[in-house]
Amino acid sequence: MWQLVLAYFIFSWYIILISIGLIGWYGARKRYNLRTNTPPISLPKDPEGVSILRPLRGLDTNMYENLETSFIQNYPTSKFEIIFAVADDSDPCLAVVRSLIEKYPHVNARISLGEHVVGVNPKINNLMDAYRTAKFDIVWVIDSNVSVVPDTLARSVASFSAPTWSGARVGLVHHVPYAIIPDDASNNAFGTHLERAFLNTNHAKMYIALNALAIDSCVMGKSNLFRRSDIDRINASRLPLAQQVSLPSDVRGLAAVAKFAAEDAEIGMAVWHELGLAHVLSADVAANALGSMSLHAYASRRARWIRVRKGTVIAATLLEPLTESLVAGTLAAFALRYLTAGAVSVWMALLVNSLVFLVIDLDVRRVLTGRRFESWSEAGLFVMAYMARELLAFPIWVYAVCGSEIDWRGERYTMLRGGEVRKVQRRGREPALGGRGSYEPLLSSES
Template sequence: MTADDDLPAKRDILKLSFATAGLVWYTFLWSLGLLGCWAARKRYRLRPRSPLASSGPGDVPGVSILRPLKGLDPNLYENLESTFTQEYPNFEIFFTVADEHDQALAVVRDLIAKYPHVNAHIVTGEEVVGVNPKVNNLVKAYRQASHDILWVLDSNVMADSGTLARSVDALDGPPSAANNSRKRIALVHHVPFAFATEPALGSHVEQAFLNTNHAKMYIAINTVAIDSCVVGKSNLYRKSDLERVDGTLKPATASSGAPRETGLVAFGRFLAEDNMIASALWHELDVRHDISCDVAHNAVGNMTIADYFWRRVRWIRVRKHMVLAATLIEPFTESIVAGTIAGLSLRYFLGLPLWLFLPLHFAAWLFVDLDVYESLAGHPVPPGATKWKFIGAWVLREGLAFPIWSYAIWGSTVDWRGKAYVVMRNGEVRRATRDDRNGWLRWIPWASGRKDTASYEPVDLAQD
């Protein structure tokens, strides 16, 4: 037998290998998706009232709630009011703004007047400890906090009245956890659940993404819990734990040479400080996270498709420098690519045509996603035009996933809050210059970002 005669056999082996790997991968994805769907049903369809809600102030641990503000975010009044109405007997609130003339302060003062019995404070003026404006905004309140437990909520988040009590339950853990049979819970986080406050198409695409695919995978990964996976819209953790970590992700007992800053200020050098805080607690202290049975109601304002595009680009580029492997395989977890791979594999093994398999695949994928939505919302997507609008946004999101990833993976420059940054190793950032724009893409006028202005500037923390 000649080498040429051997080629068909080798091609057959290669095809068989690819087809087998495709079906194995598809089975794995469905296992993960169904795990997320099952866990969402189990965790979110019953939200019992915590006994802490009816306890006395001296019988529960105190909590300091930190809410960074900037401008009039969508649904701001209701978002902030939900902090005042928590069914928990011992908490204080810090509203932090960088500018003493910020428009959000009028809303805060109205709420403080409406709820005079709530221990609420306004902290103005940022303390620059890094390039992350959220961290700079929070540092003063972080230092003034009276309690060890901190609850950090973004300004576009609204929380149910029982969220704090149930979250403290999760943070402290059940009494049986004291027997060292499980690692201590050091952070409690909440799955974002979006609601569009504007008719803009991008808002509805973002809503469809967060409430289905993102939530499904987020819940599944946290159920498996092999590593930290946290979105920072609503997080509880202990200040005493944060003061022991520095963002290096090295165990606290390991010698790391010269001492580094610890606590919140250590995370001012990261763009995704929430994710890095969670990772630092996990890896440096060898503790774990938990998600309570509450969601972080995320108000999505007037977001165009372009806004949605650049938001997704930003976080793909951040994740690329933090979890490269997971970012590289991301397209293969999406419905279109995964379905195509599985369809081609089944055509090889069974002769099943793609035109027959793909509609069944997409219908099943959508069914699971809608079930996850129902678990988080407590009700199905409303019928009629609302449901069809949601499904249309879901279809558009699925179609945009691969093009957005394909564009984002090549660059490291991101635009955030009107300023451009370069994402570096481990998610650290520095201010961008014109020369930092996305390699060869800088020759395409529209490809380096929405703004080609003075937002590209070097870092100067002394004058920032």
């Protein structure tokens, strides 16, 4: 009897997983499939002003082109400003920024130098002065390795007025991230292709699905807009129990999330739980330019994300392998063979499972990127990277859950319960956050 119950339970979970994937696929096709043919949004006579904050550190892949997309938004120049937050006055990124400011003198753009330390999170420390001196209430925080199309700002501001299923006011607008590899021979490391295959398929599909289901906050901090008047009210006091930590009640705004490793997830949680406001995915994407990433760097990056999630939502992290198509498909194949008394072959079920996930994921990639593969060699490389990502997912998870320490821009930290981090060893002079050359957060809200 217990074998029968287990088989039904496993197969039922597999059906739920497939259903969530289909929701993500449908949402991707509905939201992004025709975005390249979408006419420019009609702006009101007096649109709301927006302060665009770009936290910078070092030189990112495609940095000039990424930052330039903020200058060419189809929005009245009197209604937006760009603030580049740079902690060190000797940072090489300043040369890029100054050249862009010189190129677009009609755009209100400036540099905010120095950092205000309010916690362990250097991205928040770097943003504090720019955030406090921003001219407008709506703030758009966008990473330096992200580019957007010219109508993104207009559509995002319009999304604050979008209706929500709960009837709650929109408190945060965000964009699904997808990966691009610039035309650069140095970007041909296999880890880069693994990262692209992951972000443009399974991650994007689940990100869209979870936001469509709107059961809880699911936010990745690549490109987010929120109102400063809202964020200034949060103090992280009403986060879910698994994420609560001791915070002084008088610490509010960005400073309230400065002790967390994943400030993007915590801001999203606070907007959702503490303020009771909704999130909306705009009909635009955040194009994340990938630099060269080795296989080891890719595995380390995935392990770091898992360890951050383990410190934040341990139950979901422990169950995470059951959301992967290979693990879930294998269990479902054995369950189906048992339920059909051997009439269905395990290998046949696994083959069908792999083909179904591959077809769905490849179409999600097509919709997000807006193009099909240009050659069989390009398609073959992507599919090979996709399959390698699937095979590596479980071993990386096993390695990650067996530890709690993370490398965070040259520093060694231990993840604590609730998403906090504690420095355990200083291994270099570089105190930054995230990946190479940027203030990328530790956590993607893929879980």
